[in-house]
Amino acid sequence: MKGEALIRVEDLKVWFPVRRSIVDLLARRPQLYVHAVDGVTFEIYRGETLCLVGESGCGKTTTARAIVRLIDKENIAGGRILLKPSEDVLEEVKKIQPDAVAEEGYVDMYKLKGKALLGVRRETQMIFQDPFASLNPRFRILDILEEPLIVHKIGDKEERLEIVSKVLETVKLTPPEEFLPRFPHQLSGGQRQRVAIARALVLNPKILAADEPVSMLDVSIRAEVLEVLNELRDKMKMAILFITHDLALARYVCDRIAVMYLGKIVELGGADDIIQNPLHPYTQALINAIPEPEPENRKKIRKLRIKGEVTSAVNLPKGCRFRPRCVAYDENPHIQPRCEAEEPGLIEERPGHYAACWLYEKRSP
Amino acid sequence: MSGKKQVRESLASKIASSLKAGVGEVWRNNMGKAGLIIIVFIVIISIYALATLPPGLPDKWKNRLAWSEYPTSVPPEWVRYFGVPVAEHKIYINPQTSYSGIVTPQNIQGALPYYANALGLKQTIVGYVQVYSVEYRLNDPAFPTGILTLFTPINNSVVIVNGVERQVQVLPILVVQRPDGLSIVVAQESSALKITDLAFKNMSVTADLFWRQYIDYFAQQGVTINMTETDARGFATQMIFGKPLGGKEFEPLTGTYRLHLIIVYAGAHPNAIQQAITAGQLGFEKIKIVVKGNAYGISGTDNMGRDLWLAILYGFPVALAVGLFAAVASVIIGLVIGVISGYYGGLVDEVIQRFIDVLSNIPILPILILIGVILQEKPGVGPWEKLFIIIGFLVILGWGGTAIIVRSMTLSIKAEPYIDAAKAIGASNARIIFRHIIPQILPYAMASLVFSVPGAIITEAGLSVLGIEHGLPTWGKILADAQANRGIAYKMWWWILPPGLMLAITGLAFVLLGLAIETIVEPRLRRR
Known part of the structure; x- marks a missing residue:
């Protein structure tokens, strides 16, 4: 199983400051923190799905958000997240921001900034829990799927349309022409989540953080979404961090499972094990x-x-x-x-x- | 492939289609329909006003002398349809010459019978005479409010007789021939003067010329008029156009009046004068006889004779400019600052919010009064500049509310997962603000913009009434003038009601539109 780790999380700590009242400030009480993630270490290999399992509030989602750098730098209290981007992105980062390059072809996610960060973002994407909220209601499906390509300046209009259509076929929303001009509210929950997956896939990422991607969906359509994810992992050799609170689901989807409790991994091993x-x-x-x-x-x-x-x-x-x-x-x-x-x-x-x-x-x- | 191409819309068509959808949505709402119709009317009238009003109107409005041809303090003409007797306001430009020739004591009865018969005429005229005659029909039993004669002489007062320059002098006389056959001299210069000097004379009627004879004439017919010379001065037009009832009472005399403007030329041989006149070297470019009615135009006049309709018309584009500029500027500032405050948060947010707290606690009225006083004392600032300085302060002190609401909307939109998704994609802050956040806030911003239009218009009018004036003839300015002359204005509904109604209707239109937009933005407000 062991191959090349695409992502290495080393002793990651994400602490959020508790807002202090003026009384606290005057009394000089120390700043308190919510230890959302408190020393988490794991690796995900190419073509592997790692499940993060745990109850609400244990820091699963925060870990996922930290990986795609949705957490502000000042909330990272310690540790680092190392990514192995593709060769050309690595070269680019080396050129623009050599200090963000860690050992053996890894880049330090939280040292990146500006253009270098933009380059690495192409390699890491996230799928959000709620397909009803993660798509801008004012955007057509084409706009939603095209946005990443526009941001990363990929292709001209025609090429972008080609890419978007292909991705829609990948997530089994066919024929694409029928879906492109629609608005999210015209789609079912499963279709929306597949649009959200398609958005994450448009940039062809190496690493995917899926935050409870099926928890908001009817049981009847969960299987098709999970099937899409599994297929993708095998075809594109992605590293997927799959977050769930459902152990049964984890066993079905994942190669390995990490159980989190209060910001720490308490158990890590093969799924069946x-x-x-x-x-x-x-x-x-x-x-x-x-x-x-x-x-x-x-x-x-x-x-x-x-x-x-x-x-x-x-x-x-x-x-x-x-x-x-x-x-x-x-x-x-x-x-x-x-x-x-x-x-x-x-x-x-x-x-x-x-x-x-x-x-x-x-x-x- | 063609199917795929239809998927993509151009930005222009996107904006057009959303605008069309928005207008359609408003149109389906009854309130919105009413508001839109009124606003379209206001816009059309504004365009008409800008196209037709003379550019010098603001200056003319302030100049008391420019309004002497207008009757003062008269209601609009259409009051006749409500049964009010109306003496028509008539302007005669370059009336026909009914006689020109030499007049001597011998031929005066034949040449100028009305002059010869004019009441108690003790003097007679000799010389070259031109007579301009007009007819004035008084249909309703009402008194006109005056007669005014204005001259534009040819710029020459000299004739050359046998190689000698002679100064020509003229004496203008106005005779009114009444329908009852009576003729009276109502206006006459006290002595002959240089013809070019007439350019600066507006000849108006005076009772001094005929009052005694008039009283005597009617005394013979058994009507006793009880008046001194001073009394008579106040009754000149009533005497001219009326039948005495005894005492100081007069009743309008309907029928056709003939007005004869007699110009007597002297100072040179009549033949020489005649030659010069036929050659076009002497005489008048323009003569204007104005019979001032007791009603005028669409909206009447104020105590200075100013045509209120002009100011009402002028008020439309000004009100639109004031309302839209103030609303658009304060909403745009509020939108931008609110989004920045909400999106960036932290210290930026804190500073902006505390600044708004301070700003919204500054009392707006005293500041504006101060600004108004400073502007009035400061020379060389045009009326439009003054207006926009005042609006500028309204904007500067007025964007806070929008910014606070936009900030809180931004905070909730910022927490939406699709914003996180955009960040994960790598979208820049500018992209997130302009593509994801502002389109969500825009409908609210539109509603708040439309709602703040009437506020700005009415504030501007209110400031005018308070004496913070920019000098433009606007609805607020009309009301301010009425307020300054409240002793007589309270009887003159046409001075107060129309500008007040215009303010109310304009405000109503925008409020109706705003309510319609609000039901679109916030569907929970829909009644059905």
């Missing part, structure tokens, strides 16, 4: 929560192996951030001091399957 054999107490609880398809089993009252509510991302607990909700912590008194003292890093329990839990600490090095 994680579903069948979850290591982290949080993942176990998540999988436990998947509704049971077998009617007989539904009658049994299942006990969720989790307690309490999500802690605030402003004041994180000391030690392991999952500790206040962790059932394993209660059951394993011998690791409790570790849990309270120190935050666990990712520990490779099985080859390629990591979990951030002191339960899996190697007893002897």
